[in-house]
Each structure stands twice: as structure tokens, then as C-alpha cells.
Amino acid sequence: MRLQSLVNKKRYIAIFLFSLFVILLTLFRGDNVYLSDNGDFERVMRLSSLYKSGSGEILINLNGQSLFSSLLKILFGFKGFLTYPSSQVILVRLGVAVNVLSNVIFHKAPETFNIYILGFLFGVLYALALSFTLGQIGFKSKLLSVLFCFFSVVLFCDIAYISYFNSLYGEGIQQILFVFLLGFILMLFNKGFKKSHACIFFVILILYGTVKPFNMPAAVIYGIIYAVTVFVKYPVRKNRIITAAAFALSVVLLLLSVAVIPGWIKKETNYNSVFFGILRNCSDAEAKEYLKSMELDDSLFVLKDTHSYVSDAGEIRQLYDLSEVDNISYTKLLSFYIFHPLKTLKTVKRILKFCGMLQNQFFLNCDYMRDYFRMNIWSRIREKSGFDLAFINALVIIAFFVVITRLLCSYYNKKRHAVLVSGLLLITVLYAFFSPYVANGEADLSKHMFLYMGYIDVMLLWLLYTAFSKKGLLKKVSVLALLLVLIFYIKGNIYSSPETVSFGRYKGRDLNWTVIDETEDYKTLILSTSVCTQAYSENADNCYEDSWIRNWLNGDFLSEFTEDERMCLSEIRHKVLYSKSQKENAAEGNRDFYCCLYPELAYEGTAEAYGSYVTDTVVLPSVSHIKTMAALNYKIADSGKYWLETCYFNNKEKVRYVNTDGFIYFENADKELGIRPVIHLKK
Structure with missing residues (x-):
């Protein structure tokens, strides 16, 4: 018994040390991982004795008469706690207190806050959690036990999971x-x-x-x-x-x-639930119908596809009476989907688009996040494995519940207890899938689906465990499910073969183009790979109409074509979008163009966005072109990042681009990224 206990302790310690090593290596090797902040940071900071300086640096507010009294206030201060009553604040306060003690030990300025100390604290806790949980799962074969633990740590210590530790989310x-x-x-x-x-x-x-x-x-x-x-x-x-x-x-x-x-949370989430959820991507007539069905003023249809996380949310509240929206209950929101099955099916399809990419969108501004040494092996695999498809999600869930129900039947000895527990687990999974959208619409949905995606990963691990530890039906179900997921991973990396055209030369090199659209008069071509890397704008301005890159495309680049080749090109009239900060330049539109990482959905909202029409011979690809390529199952990603013409919202400096993973991110306009020109070739 003592020998077994010693073996178990060594097992726990080994898993803890390996997990901690992977976590710290991922978080702190090279440039430290950091998530960009939003309103979540501000709420937690206020309650954790933190504030932002004029330069944007996060500092500790030491307002006690002594260091000890300041620590007591940091740890146990209750003032304002009910404005955001979250247990997260308790653990963040602990991290702030450790920061204060660290400053004393290392003779740093007392108000210095190093968020990586918080990340280290969370890393230790997570390593303990993993060692505690994985230490209880084993195989008869020691080799299988080691391999399973190794795979589990690689999965759950992926950067997509642990990047949250260096944040206030x-x-x-x-x-x-x-x-x-x-x-x-x-x-x-x-x-x-x-x-x-x-x-x-x-x-x-x-x-x-x-x-x-x-x-x-x-x-x-x-x-x-x-x-x-x-x-x-x-x-x-x-x-x-x-x-x-x-x-x-x-x-x-x-x-x-x-x-x-607090009431402000309900107001924000209700607004998002209605206008960025129920009314998301629907026609004006549908929006009016849906509002009437919820006994809301149908004149509010003009707010469809807007959410409360943008800077003009306050202006909207001054213009419209939203009291009925503020007071709508979760039950009423849920009942809407129950009584509108077609809308629900469309919503499920949209939710699934947010279930493949585990990586958090708030570190999209960090280039080094995509490096392999950052332990993002699992998140890379996951993006291509069909987890944004209904079939794969249903397959994993059904296979898991077949396996777990059979196991629980043998454990409880009575079928009704096993069915009860399995049913409760299924409700939890379905709740994690539907509730984020019902309660908050698509606002920050990729972040809010984090829990559901974690459930799916746990189910996959359990199926893997069952496949190697059980016999008979359970083994067959698990192996079949895992094989189908593998097949969809392979399928997810196979793209349709587009029509290609060789046309023109640049710097002595033939240019190969991909046909992405066709009309009676012309074919729309995008260069198959980046022709070069350039800054979007030398003065970091994201206005395409006045950008350096637009002048270069229609000047230096176009001049490389012969006169006969230029005669084969048709001019392109296209809508250039503006951020809210430059809306005075727009000829049409009534709102900013929000960010969406997913190519299939990125185009939505362009019709209502601030913009003007211009005419060019050569353009950068827009979100419309990317959506078309996604619909045709063409490979969107290139070997490097490349610019889109579309600006980011609510600022003057950032522009959207396509990353090497095929998702749409944003970057400062003065950065040098790839250029994939788009032309209309006459027939």
C-alpha cells in the first residue's frame, strides 16, 4: 500500500512538473504572451486596486497608510465589489498582492504591476489541477499512461488555453x-x-x-x-x-x-441578444417580424447588426427608447428560438463557425503566437478538423454519451441513475453551446464559446482513453469516432482546384492568377501568391482611398504590364469602407464595420458600413473576395500574411489582413505585409 502511494505521488509530481514546464515555456519563452484588453480588464482592475496611467501602463493603487494596510485593502476591500461580483476578482487580487511583495523583494517601484506574475501564479494552479486530474487516469500499460498524459498536457497546455493567464479575462x-x-x-x-x-x-x-x-x-x-x-x-x-x-x-x-x-450587465447582454443575435444578418422585414413576436417596438429594426461594445452605444441609447429591451428575460429570449425553428437552425449554423478556432482573438496582434514553440499544435489541428461542422460536433457528443452512459450503468448498477447523470451532462454541453448566443448574441462569441470547445476536447480525450482501455462496443464506438475526426482533418486540408491564368509579368517574373469569380464581361482574378511585401500606408493611416498601396497598385505595379495587357483589364468600381473615426469622408452607410475573423462571415455588414465608391484598375482583395474564395473552398491562406483593402473599425491606424491560418486579423497600416492584387480580366 505504501509502495503504491509512493508511486502515485511520483506520478502526480511528474505530471505537475511537466505541465508547469510546458506552461512556462509557452507563456514566457522569447516575447512574453499577452492578450490585448477590453472592458473586462477595466472592470477587474477597478476592483483589484489597479489603474491605467496616462501612457497606458497598468499600475497598482497603494492607498493604505502602510504597505501592510495597502495589502489588506487589496485582498479584502469590499468597496464596489457588487458592481462586478466575480470570484475572478479574488484570484486577481491575490496576484496583485504577490506583485506588491515581489516589488519589495526586488526593490522595484511599489506601484509596479507585472501581469506575468499573475500568469505564473495561474500557471502553477493549472499545473496542480492537471496533475491532480490526470493522475487519476491510468492504463495497465505504463507506456500508454505516459503517452496519454503527454497528449493531454499538449492539448490542455496549448497556447489557446493558457494565454488567458497573462490577462484579466x-x-x-x-x-x-x-x-x-x-x-x-x-x-x-x-x-x-x-x-x-x-x-x-x-x-x-x-x-x-x-x-x-x-x-x-x-x-x-x-x-x-x-x-x-x-x-x-x-x-x-x-x-x-x-x-x-x-x-x-x-x-x-x-x-x-x-x-x-448589476443592471448594466443585463442591459448590455440584452442589447446584444436582440440586435446582434436574434436580428443578426436578417432582412428589415424579418427584423420587424421578430421584434413584434417578442412584443418589442418594431421601429427598432434599424439597430439590427449592432452591439453594445462599440463607442457609439451611448449615443444609441440617447436616440432610442430601449427600456423594453433592457427588461426582457432570458426565458423570453430562449422561447423565441423555440418558436422560430428555422431561425434557430440558421443560428446553430452560425454558432458552429465559432467552434473551430480555439485561439483567442484578443492575441491576434501578437505575431509570435503562431510559432510552433508556443505549443499551439492542438489549436492548429483543431482549426482544420471540422469542429465548425454540425456532423463532427454531433459525432463527438453522441459517441461520448454512448460510452459514458454504458460506463455509468456498470458503475451505478441501476440504469436510471446512469441516464440521469448522462442527461445532466448532456444538458450542460447543450447549454454551453446555445446559451452564449442566446444571452449575448455574436458579441465576443469566439471567446464565449471557449467553455463549449473545452467540453468537446474533454470528450475527445475520454474517447481516446476508452479506445485504448476498454473492449467491445465502447472501444468500437470510440475508435470509429476518432477515425472520422481524423478523416475530416485530412479533408479540411484538401482544397478545390481553381482555374488559373498566367497574365503579365512583374520584375521579370510571370504572374499566375486564380479565377475567383466570373461574369459575362470579365473574370475576377487574384494573384495566386503575394507579389511583394509593402506597407499599406507610410503614415499609418487606414484610409484606402488615400493610401500609398492604392497608388502603388495603379502606378508602379500596373506599369509593369504591356500596353496590350492593360487594354485587357476592366476598371473596377468598388466600395471603400471607412472606420467611424473617418466617417465624414463616407458617401453612404450608418455604422462602423465590425471585426469578424471567419472568412465566411467577414463580409456581413458591408452594405450598412460607412463607405464611398471609387474606380481602380488594380485593387487589394476585400472581405467580399475572401468570402467568395471560402464559398468555393479555395485556399485563402498564403505562405505569408497579406493585406486586405478593408480598414479595421473604430480607429485610424489598423487594417485587416489574411493570416497564414486563413483567418482575418488586423495590423497597423505602416507594417509591411504581402500584396495579392485583384484585377478584372476582360473576356
Whole structure:
């Protein structure tokens, strides 16, 4: 027994050290990983004694009479806590306190805040969570156990998971707590009930449920599963009393946390739910119909496809009466989708587009994030494996629940208990899929689908475990599901073969073009690879109409063609978009053009966006061209990044570009990226 205990301890320590090594290497090797901030940062900063200096640097607010009193205020100050009642604040405050002590030890300015200290703290906690959970999963073969742990760490220490640690977003803490909860549930199944374990489980459950209001229903379900297992498998009266009391207290605290959610959160999310969710990408007539069905003023249809996270949200509230929207209930929002099945099917298709890319869009401004040494192997595989398709998601979910229900039947000995627990788990997964869109529309949806994508990854790991540890039906189901996912990964890297045209020369090199569209008069061609790298604008201005790159395309580049070749080109009349900061130049449009990373959806909103029409012979590709290429299953990515003509929203400096992964990001206009010209070739 002692020998087995020693082996287990060594196993936990080995997994912890390996996980921590991978985490620290990924976060801190070379240029440190950092996520760009948004409103989430500001809310957490206010409650964690942090503030931004005039230069944008985050500093610690030491407003106590002494260092000790400042630490007490940082850790236990309650002022303003109810404006954002999240357990995330507790852990961030701990990180701030560690920063203060670090400044004393290393003789730094007392107000210095190093977010990487917070990242290190979260990294240690995550390594503990992974070692605790993975240490309870093993095979008879030591080699298989080692390989499974290695694969699990590579997956869950991918940069897409741990980049949140160097930030003030709640997803990082959410992931740590989720892995701990999973570990305690496995421990209950494997080793039985212990009072201390139950108490720790429910404390973590409360923290998990209060990181974000969205987590509360899932936390309650995890609590029910834990309680059901104790009542069925360990029916000692004392065990039941402890579990029931801990569960009841947890539910009360979770409900209280929901009750004190500030009104501004509900206003923002309701606005997004209606105008950037229900009314997303629908016609004016449909928008009016949907508003009437929810007993809302149908004149508000003009706000469709807008969300509350933009700078003009305050202006909108001054122009329109949104009181009915502010007070709409989650139940009413959910019932809309229940009674509009066709809209729901379209919504599911849109949600799925956000389920393939695990990487967070807020570090898209960091070039080095795409390096292999950043441990992004899994997120790269995931992007190409069909996880944005209904079939793959349904396959993984069905296979997992076939496997888990069979296992639970043998564990509980009674089918009804197994079906109950499986059903609760299924509700949790479906809730994680639908609720972000129902509750907040498409606003920040790629970030809000993080939990659901984590569930899918856990299911895949469990299918992998079952494939190598079980026999019979369970093994067959798991192997089949994994093989189909692999097939879709291979298929996801196979593109349609487009028509190509050789036309013109540049610097003595033949130019090969890809046909992406065709009319009666001309073919639309995009250069098959970048002709060179140049800055979009030398003065970092994102206005295409006045840009250096536009002049170069229709000047130096076009001059490389012969006169006969130039006669074969048709002029292109196209809409140039403007950011809100330059809307005074626009001839039409009434809103900014929001950001979307996904090529298939990136075009939406151009009709209403600020813009003017100009005529050129050569242009940069626009989001419209990229959407066309995606629809034809043509390869969008190039060996390097390349510019689009489309500016980013709400600023004067950034322009959208296509990254090497085929997604659309943004960069400062004075950076040098690739150029893939677009022309109209007469027939």
C-alpha cells in the first residue's frame, strides 16, 4: 500500500512538473504572451486596486497608510465589489498582492504591476489541477499512461488555453477551476467519498459558478451529479448530510451571486441578444417580424447588426427608447428560438463557425503566437478538423454519451441513475453551446464559446482513453469516432482546384492568377501568391482611398504590364469602407464595420458600413473576395500574411489582413505585409 502511494505521488509530481514546464515555456519563452484588453480588464482592475496611467501602463493603487494596510485593502476591500461580483476578482487580487511583495523583494517601484506574475501564479494552479486530474487516469500499460498524459498536457497546455493567464479575462480561472472539478468528480468515482474532498469540491464549485454568471447553471448541475453519486454509492447517513448541506449552501450562494448582478450587465447582454443575435444578418422585414413576436417596438429594426461594445452605444441609447429591451428575460429570449425553428437552425449554423478556432482573438496582434514553440499544435489541428461542422460536433457528443452512459450503468448498477447523470451532462454541453448566443448574441462569441470547445476536447480525450482501455462496443464506438475526426482533418486540408491564368509579368517574373469569380464581361482574378511585401500606408493611416498601396497598385505595379495587357483589364468600381473615426469622408452607410475573423462571415455588414465608391484598375482583395474564395473552398491562406483593402473599425491606424491560418486579423497600416492584387480580366 505504501509502495503504491509512493508511486502515485511520483506520478502526480511528474505530471505537475511537466505541465508547469510546458506552461512556462509557452507563456514566457522569447516575447512574453499577452492578450490585448477590453472592458473586462477595466472592470477587474477597478476592483483589484489597479489603474491605467496616462501612457497606458497598468499600475497598482497603494492607498493604505502602510504597505501592510495597502495589502489588506487589496485582498479584502469590499468597496464596489457588487458592481462586478466575480470570484475572478479574488484570484486577481491575490496576484496583485504577490506583485506588491515581489516589488519589495526586488526593490522595484511599489506601484509596479507585472501581469506575468499573475500568469505564473495561474500557471502553477493549472499545473496542480492537471496533475491532480490526470493522475487519476491510468492504463495497465505504463507506456500508454505516459503517452496519454503527454497528449493531454499538449492539448490542455496549448497556447489557446493558457494565454488567458497573462490577462484579466475570466476564462483562464474558469479553465483552472473546471479541471479541478473534473478531478474531484473522478476521485469520487475512483476512490470513494471523503468529507474533506467534498468540502473542497463545493468550495471550488462556488468559485467556478461565480467566475461568470453564465457558469452558474453548469455549477449547479455538477453539484447535483456529485450529490447523486454520494447518495447512490456511499449512502451512509453522515455522508448524505454533509453532501446535502454543502450542496444547499452552494446553491444559495450561487443564486445570491446571480441576484446581485448589476443592471448594466443585463442591459448590455440584452442589447446584444436582440440586435446582434436574434436580428443578426436578417432582412428589415424579418427584423420587424421578430421584434413584434417578442412584443418589442418594431421601429427598432434599424439597430439590427449592432452591439453594445462599440463607442457609439451611448449615443444609441440617447436616440432610442430601449427600456423594453433592457427588461426582457432570458426565458423570453430562449422561447423565441423555440418558436422560430428555422431561425434557430440558421443560428446553430452560425454558432458552429465559432467552434473551430480555439485561439483567442484578443492575441491576434501578437505575431509570435503562431510559432510552433508556443505549443499551439492542438489549436492548429483543431482549426482544420471540422469542429465548425454540425456532423463532427454531433459525432463527438453522441459517441461520448454512448460510452459514458454504458460506463455509468456498470458503475451505478441501476440504469436510471446512469441516464440521469448522462442527461445532466448532456444538458450542460447543450447549454454551453446555445446559451452564449442566446444571452449575448455574436458579441465576443469566439471567446464565449471557449467553455463549449473545452467540453468537446474533454470528450475527445475520454474517447481516446476508452479506445485504448476498454473492449467491445465502447472501444468500437470510440475508435470509429476518432477515425472520422481524423478523416475530416485530412479533408479540411484538401482544397478545390481553381482555374488559373498566367497574365503579365512583374520584375521579370510571370504572374499566375486564380479565377475567383466570373461574369459575362470579365473574370475576377487574384494573384495566386503575394507579389511583394509593402506597407499599406507610410503614415499609418487606414484610409484606402488615400493610401500609398492604392497608388502603388495603379502606378508602379500596373506599369509593369504591356500596353496590350492593360487594354485587357476592366476598371473596377468598388466600395471603400471607412472606420467611424473617418466617417465624414463616407458617401453612404450608418455604422462602423465590425471585426469578424471567419472568412465566411467577414463580409456581413458591408452594405450598412460607412463607405464611398471609387474606380481602380488594380485593387487589394476585400472581405467580399475572401468570402467568395471560402464559398468555393479555395485556399485563402498564403505562405505569408497579406493585406486586405478593408480598414479595421473604430480607429485610424489598423487594417485587416489574411493570416497564414486563413483567418482575418488586423495590423497597423505602416507594417509591411504581402500584396495579392485583384484585377478584372476582360473576356
